[in-house]
Amino acid sequence: MALLEIRNLHAQxxxxxxxxxLDLTVNPGEVHAIMGPNGSGKSTLSYxxxxxxxxxxxxxxxxxxxxxxxxxxPDARAAAGVFLAxxxxxxxxxxxxxxxxxxxxxxxxxxxxxxxLSTPDFLRLVKEKAxxxxxxxxxxxxxxxxxxxxGEKKRNEILQMALLQPKLCILDExxxxxxxxxxKVVSDGVNALRSPERGxxxxxxxxRLLNHIVPDVVxxxxxxxxxxxxxxxxxxxxxxxxxxxxxxxxx
Amino acid sequence: MPxxxxxxxxxxxxxxxxxxxxxxxxxxxEKAPKGLSEDTVRYISAKKGEPEWMLxxxxxxxxxxxxxxxxxxxxxxxxxxxxxxYYYYSAPKSSGPKSIDEIDPExxxxxxxxxxxxxxRDILLGIEPQSGSRVAVDAVFDSVSxxxxxxxxxxxxxxxxxxxSEAIREHPDLVRQYLGSVxxxxxxxxxxxNSAVFSDGSFVYxxxxxxxxxxxxxxxxxxxxxxxxxxxxxxxxxxxxxxSYLEGCTAPQRDENQLHAAVVELVALKxxxxxxxxxxxxxxxxxxxxxxxxxxxxxRGDCRGANSKISWTQVETGSAITxxxxxxxxxxxxxxxxxYSIAISNGFQQVDSGTKMIHLGKNTSSxxxxxGIAAGRSENTYRGQxxxxxxxxxxxxxxxxxxxxxxxxxxxxxxxxIEAKNASAVFEHEATTSKISEDQMFYCLQRGLxxxxxxxxxxxxxxxxxxxxxxxEFAVEAQKLISVSLEGSVx
Numbered sequence: 001m002a003l004l005e006i007r008n009l010h011a012q013x014x015x016x017x018x019x020x021x022l023d024l025t026v027n028p029g030e031v032h033a034i035m036g037p038n039g040s041g042k043s044t045l046s047y048x049x050x051x052x053x054x055x056x057x058x059x060x061x062x063x064x065x066x067x068x069x070x071x072x073x074p075d076a077r078a079a080a081g082v083f084l085a086x087x088x089x090x091x092x093x094x095x096x097x098x099x100x101x102x103x104x105x106x107x108x109x110x111x112x113x114x115x116x117l118s119t120p121d122f123l124r125l126v127k128e129k130a131x132x133x134x135x136x137x138x139x140x141x142x143x144x145x146x147x148x149x150x151g152e153k154k155r156n157e158i159l160q161m162a163l164l165q166p167k168l169c170i171l172d173e174x175x176x177x178x179x180x181x182x183x184k185v186v187s188d189g190v191n192a193l194r195s196p197e198r199g200x201x202x203x204x205x206x207x208r209l210l211n212h213i214v215p216d217v218v219x220x221x222x223x224x225x226x227x228x229x230x231x232x233x234x235x236x237x238x239x240x241x242x243x244x245x246x247x248x249x250x251x
Numbered sequence: 252m253p254x255x256x257x258x259x260x261x262x263x264x265x266x267x268x269x270x271x272x273x274x275x276x277x278x279x280x281e282k283a284p285k286g287l288s289e290d291t292v293r294y295i296s297a298k299k300g301e302p303e304w305m306l307x308x309x310x311x312x313x314x315x316x317x318x319x320x321x322x323x324x325x326x327x328x329x330x331x332x333x334x335x336x337y338y339y340y341s342a343p344k345s346s347g348p349k350s351i352d353e354i355d356p357e358x359x360x361x362x363x364x365x366x367x368x369x370x371x372r373d374i375l376l377g378i379e380p381q382s383g384s385r386v387a388v389d390a391v392f393d394s395v396s397x398x399x400x401x402x403x404x405x406x407x408x409x410x411x412x413x414x415x416s417e418a419i420r421e422h423p424d425l426v427r428q429y430l431g432s433v434x435x436x437x438x439x440x441x442x443x444x445n446s447a448v449f450s451d452g453s454f455v456y457x458x459x460x461x462x463x464x465x466x467x468x469x470x471x472x473x474x475x476x477x478x479x480x481x482x483x484x485x486x487x488x489x490x491x492x493x494x495s496y497l498e499g500c501t502a503p504q505r506d507e508n509q510l511h512a513a514v515v516e517l518v519a520l521k522x523x524x525x526x527x528x529x530x531x532x533x534x535x536x537x538x539x540x541x542x543x544x545x546x547x548x549x550x551r552g553d554c555r556g557a558n559s560k561i562s563w564t565q566v567e568t569g570s571a572i573t574x575x576x577x578x579x580x581x582x583x584x585x586x587x588x589x590x591y592s593i594a595i596s597n598g599f600q601q602v603d604s605g606t607k608m609i610h611l612g613k614n615t616s617s618x619x620x621x622x623g624i625a626a627g628r629s630e631n632t633y634r635g636q637x638x639x640x641x642x643x644x645x646x647x648x649x650x651x652x653x654x655x656x657x658x659x660x661x662x663x664x665x666x667x668x669i670e671a672k673n674a675s676a677v678f679e680h681e682a683t684t685s686k687i688s689e690d691q692m693f694y695c696l697q698r699g700l701x702x703x704x705x706x707x708x709x710x711x712x713x714x715x716x717x718x719x720x721x722x723x724e725f726a727v728e729a730q731k732l733i734s735v736s737l738e739g740s741v742x
Contacts, residue, residue, distance in 0.1 A: 050697050053689060078699035090694035094712030100698075103708055108699035143712065160698065 001066055003028045003199040004049075004168055009060035010224075011048045018044040020224035021060070026168070026199040033202045033210055033235060036221035037243040042203045043087065045221070046172045050084040051077050064168060079111035081167030085157040085174050092144040097156065100144045101126060101163055108164060129162040133189050151182035158189035169193065169200045175209035187212030207239035222246040283340035289313060292447050295340045299416045302423060312436045312446035319440045325603040326632040326664060327572050329545065337510055339448045339481070387412055389453045389469045401465065408464050410494075411456040415483050418454035425456055429487055433516035433553040433580070441512040441547040441574075445481045449514065452482035457492035457523075466722060468497040484515040488523035490556060495526040497725060509534075511570075512547045521556030521583065526564070528721055529577075530729055533569035535736075540599030540628075543571025550577035551607075554586030554615075562589040563606065564720045566729040568736040571600060576634065578607035581615035581643075588617040591717040593729070595736045596629030596661070605635040605666075610646035610676070619650040622714045625661035626737055636668040639676040646676040654684040655713050657706065657737065707734035 004026040011019040018041045026032050036042055048055050049062060051074035062069045064080055072080065092100065106116045117125070130140060133155045145153050154174055161169055171190065175183055190213050194200070202213055210218070210232065218234040219226045227246065228234065283294045292313050296306040321332070387401035389412065405412050411422060419426050436446045453469040469484065488494050498515075511533065519525050527550075536543025546569075552561035563577040579588025590606035608617035617637065625631035631654065639646040654663035665682045687709050695705035711718070711730055718726050 050693075052693050074693065074696035075699050075701050078697055084697050086694065086697075090688075090690050092691055092694070092709060092712055094715035095708055100708070103700060103704065104695075104698035107701065107704055111699065164698070 002026065002063075003030075003065060004201070005061075005063040005066075007061050009045075009048070009062060010058045011044060011055055012058055013044070013055050017058075018224050019048065019060075022221075022225050024201075024219070024226060026201060028167075028199055029194075029196040030217060031194065031200040031202060031213065031215045032217045032219060033204060033213075033215035033232075034219050034221050034226075035204060035207075035235060035238055037246055038205070040221045040246075041224040042205075042221055043172055044224075046084055046170045046201075046203060049077075049168075049170060050074060050082060075107070076111065078164075078166075079108045083161050083164055083166035083169050085154075085161060085169065085171045087173040087176060089145045089148075089153040089157055091146045093146050095144050096141055097144050098126065098140045101140075101160065104160065105163055125163060126159075129159055132192065133159050133162070134185055135159055150177035151179065151185075154178060154182065154186050155189070158186055162189065162193060167198060169198065171200065171202045171204075173203055173205065175204055175206060183209065183212060207235045210235045220246065281342050282338045285338055286335040287313075287337075287339055287448065291339050295448055295450060298340060298342070299419070301416075301419055304423075304427065305419055308431070308436070309447050312443050313448075315437050316440070316443040316447055319437075319443055321440050325574050325634070326630065326666075327574060327601040327603050329572055329601075332510065332545065334444075340450055387465050387467050389414060389467075405464070405467075409458040409461055410463050411454065412467055413454055415449070415452045415454045415485060418485070422454070422456070425487065426454070426485065429516070429518055430483075430485055431516075433518060433551050434514050434549050439549060442514050442549040445483060445512050445514045445549070449481045449483035452484040452513070453486075454484070455486040455494060455496065457488045457494045459489045460491040461489075462492070463494040466495050466497055468499065470499045480509070480511045480513070482513045484513070485518075486516070486525060486527070487518045488520065488525050488559075490520045491522045492520075493524045495722060496528070497722065498527070498529045499532070509544050510547075511544050513549070515548070515550040515577075517550075517552035517561055519552065519554050519556065519559035519561050519583075519586075522558050523556060524560040524562075525552060526562045527552070527577070528725060529563075529565040529567075530721075530725055530732065531565065531567045531569055531573075532732060534571075535569045535598060535600050536571040538598055540571070543600070544569065545572045546570035546575060547572075548575040550575065551580065552578070552588070553580045554583050554588060554612075556586070557583040557612070558585040559583050560587040560589075562591070562720070564591040564717065565593070565604075566717075566721070566725075566732065567592070567594040567602065567604060568732050570602075573600070573602040573604050575604045576606055578609065579617060580609045580611065581617060581646075582611045583615075584612040585614045586612055587615070589720075590617075590619045590621070591720045592621045592633075593624070593714045593717045593733070594621070594631060594633075595624045595626075595733060596631045597627040597736055598629060599627070600629040602630070603632045603634055605633045607636040608638075608648055610637075610639040610643040610648070613642070613644045614646075615643060616647040617649075619648070619652070620716055621650075621652045622717055623652070623654040623663050624657065624710060624713070624733075624737070625654065625663045626657035628660045630662045630664070632664040632666060634666045634668075637670070637678055637680075638668075639671040639673045639678070641672040643673050644675050646671070646673060646678075648676075648678040650678070650680045650682075652680075652682040653713070654682075655710065656684065656686045657710075703734070706737055710734070710737060 002025045006022055006024040009019050009022040034042055057070050069077060102122055109116060135155055215232050218230055218232060220228040283291050292309045296309055387405060434442050437443055455467055457463050517525050533544035533546055554561055561579050567573055581588050588608050594602045594604050596602045606619055619635060621633050623631045623633055633652045637648045652665050656663055663684055667680055669678050691709055692705050710733055721729055
């Protein structure tokens with residue numbers, strides 16, 4: 001069975017139709033890249049899958065492991081294994097990053113009917129994963145994303161992904177605002193999470209991220225639909241020719 | 252911070268507008284005749300076995316009260332209070348100071364339900380699970396103090412901790428010297444009323460150079476219907492002394508409004524320090540705004556000696572109406588005043604609370620951190636006054652008032668009054684108002700937190716600066732209380 005099956009998905013926000021009949025199938029173990037000009041609906045797709053309020057699905061369906069994703073609350077989707085790495089991670093002042101991580105892990109475990117992680121186990125896990133991403137103890141003590149640089153915020157997203165072990169990772173423009181070194185650290189973090197059971201949808205405007213996270217399938221999105229699908233060489237082609245072929249609203 | 256999880260479990264275990272402490276204890280009580288008159292005042296004084304001077308003090312207050320008007324400047328509205336419709340004294344039958352063994356088991360059971368262990372022997376024997384340091388408790392049930400624990404141990408250190416009634420009998424000189432010296436009899440309408448009819452409360456005296464060996468705590472409970480509770484607390488830290496004091500409050504859930512008008516006076520002499528923490532959780536009324544406590548409280552500390560320090564920390568979650576401004580008079584040179592406050596309003600609650608920092612001495616400093624959280628249809632006002640007398644050279648104040656709105660039917664207001672009559676004074680005021688953003692909520696939900704968990708987490712982050720000033724045990728308790736108070740505020 002496909003991990004993620006999207007059929008004829010239509011969605012709008014405040015009467016603006018953004019997704020117009022999108023189809024996408026992601027099998028376990030696959031990494032799909034979604035590219036496309038600005039305004040083509042890439043971020044909207046990620047928000048609709050994660051269940052952001054204000055986005056209204058008007059037609060179509062999205063199934064995770066055959067389960068109707070669109071019928072679930074955002075927190076239930078998270079517990080079911082959907083993870084969204086935000087393009088602009090949100091600040092939560094006064095809440096230590098460590099507290100946030102622990103609350104999130106245990107909330108998901110509880111929803112799945114699992115026992116809470118013990119303090120020593122949790123600390124061990126965080127220490128290991130944070131170390132791999134070059135996240136310091138000081139960052140873990142600070143408020144969630146408060147005073148973090150662009151690179152630190154993105155690394156924090158990947159840390160959460162590594163701790164929560166989702167089935168489906170959606171990365172929304174994770175490369176934006178990253179310099180080459182940070183891009184490498186983040187990409188290594190993502191690649192370490194590639195596994196035969198896990199699927200990934202990597203949304204990006206630029207090919208450069210895909211040099212580090214090499215996709216199995218590349219899609220081009222335009223006006224709310226997938227208009228072209230190919231292998232990783234498609235990304236290189238786009239890099240050379242740009243999005244001009246996809247209409248006047250190209251970036 | 253595992254408290255977040257506990258919070259959620261706790262929230263889940265109660266119904267939406269069910270106030271956890273809303274039960275009624277069924278005991279026989281002895282009440283003064285309904286209404287207020289000189290006879291009522293005499294009745295109370297006689298019941299307490301008070302000396303003549305105390306009765307005269309009360310009667311003087313009562314006569315002055317008759318000439319006073321109820322203040323209307325606060326941003327709260329409520330039907331006019333009929334002061335003749337309350338009972339001004341209610342005591343569990345056969346009350347009076349006694350050993351814990353003689354207390355009505357029903358009352359003991361009440362306090363156990365509230366999580367306040369009065370049986371110090373059990374604590375000492377390790378029967379009660381003890382997490383942190385020990386806390387000495389004075390429990391006030393309606394109008395009388397029913398038990399004070401750890402008295403003997405405190406006495407060894409020279410600390411007096413007893414009910415105010417007992418202090419009036421046993422330590423009249425101290426009481427006469429300090430009672431009304433911080434909040435004068437005619438200070439304001441409610442303080443004057445309290446002076447006439449105050450029923451009980453706590454008295455603390457920490458002698459020179461003594462650091463009180465444990466936290467002191469008073470627990471107030473209004474049980475009887477239509478009863479006003481008028482407690483009076485007097486706390487004196489003599490030169491170089493230190494004491495940390497905690498106050499907790501609950502009441503049963505009743506349809507009618509109950510009246511609470513307390514006066515708290517703190518005196519810090521030279522080099523003394525008083526830390527006063529309150530977790531106020533009076534019944535706030537139901538989800539339609541019916542019932543709840545009217546809370547009109549005068550709390551003031553006098554930094555009377557040089558380099559003394561008074562610190563107020565309050566977590567206000569209950570009451571239908573809150574009218575409360577714990578203040579500091581910074582009289583001694585180099586004295587310091589602090590006010591840390593979390594005021595949460597939900598449903599139809601109205602909060603008008605803040606502080607006054609009155610700088611009289613040289614090199615005095617004060618700090619105000621106020622966090623107001625408004626949800627539901629509540630109104631939450633911070634009202635603060637900072638003044639520097641013309642002799643208050645180098646007075647300093649830092650004020651930070653943050654308001655957080657949850658939903659779009661509530662209101663938050665900040666009303667600062669700042670007045671400096673000395674050119675060297677430096678007063679800073681910062682204020683912000685924000686809402687829990689949908690982006691913050693979505694971010695939390697996407698990570699798997701439920702709505703309640705997300706709100707609890709964000710609000711606990713918002714109030715963190717204040718929570719860290721509470722004694723450890725109370726910080727955890729307050730964190731839970733905050734989440735419970737905001738139950739049903741989103742979604």
